[in-house]
Amino acid sequence: MNVNCLTLLLLLSLASCASYEKFKQITQDIEIPSKIYKADYNQTWQAVIQVMKRYDIAQQNQEAGYIKTRWIDNTLQVNFADSFGSNDAVKAAKFKLVVNVVKAYRGKYEVAKVSVYKRQLIEQDFLQGWKEIRSDAILEKTILYRLDRIITIDNKLRAIDKAKEKEQLESF
Numbered sequence: 001m002n003v004n005c006l007t008l009l010l011l012l013s014l015a016s017c018a019s020y021e022k023f024k025q026i027t028q029d030i031e032i033p034s035k036i037y038k039a040d041y042n043q044t045w046q047a048v049i050q051v052m053k054r055y056d057i058a059q060q061n062q063e064a065g066y067i068k069t070r071w072i073d074n075t076l077q078v079n080f081a082d083s084f085g086s087n088d089a090v091k092a093a094k095f096k097l098v099v100n101v102v103k104a105y106r107g108k109y110e111v112a113k114v115s116v117y118k119r120q121l122i123e124q125d126f127l128q129g130w131k132e133i134r135s136d137a138i139l140e141k142t143i144l145y146r147l148d149r150i151i152t153i154d155n156k157l158r159a160i161d162k163a164k165e166k167e168q169l170e171s172f
Contacts, residue, residue, distance in 0.1 A: 037111060040103075041101065044151065047147050047150040055097060066101070068098050075094075077093075091125055099115070099116050118135040120132065
């Protein structure tokens with residue numbers, strides 16, 4: 001029985017090392033695009049919903065602060081982007097987005113941090129199956145830029161409303 005336990009322990013340790021190596025490689029190679037916005041959590045969440053409504057959302061949870069999309073086919077975009085490269089065209093490509101929104105405080109002001117992770121899979125041929133590739137981060141940065149523009153415009157509109165309110169109170 002002691003030998004069986006030792007064998008099982010050895011197999012588990014080898015399996016965990018392999019998964020750790022994959023995790024280590026992913027964390028070293030990938031920097032998840034994120035940005036901190038000078039807006040409260042609810043305002044940021046509404047901006048995220050506004051940007052993400054163009055994608056097919058599978059899960060969304062405001063309390064947990066995440067949105068996940070379903071797999072979205074982007075075979076044409078991947079083949080077009082690499083049309084002048086040395087790689088052959090891919091048979092199929094798909095991606096999934098995961099957006100996280102976290103509430104934080106900077107001094108006494110509430111801020112929100114948004115992270116966008118894109119998981120990209122390609123299939124060269126049916127024998128190899130799906131292979132995960134590194135994202136170019138263009139889509140993630142574009143989503144963060146759109147969020148920045150929505151929040152900036154919203155903040156300016158709020159400032160204009162406050163100024164009008166103040167002006168009406170003073171003239172009354």
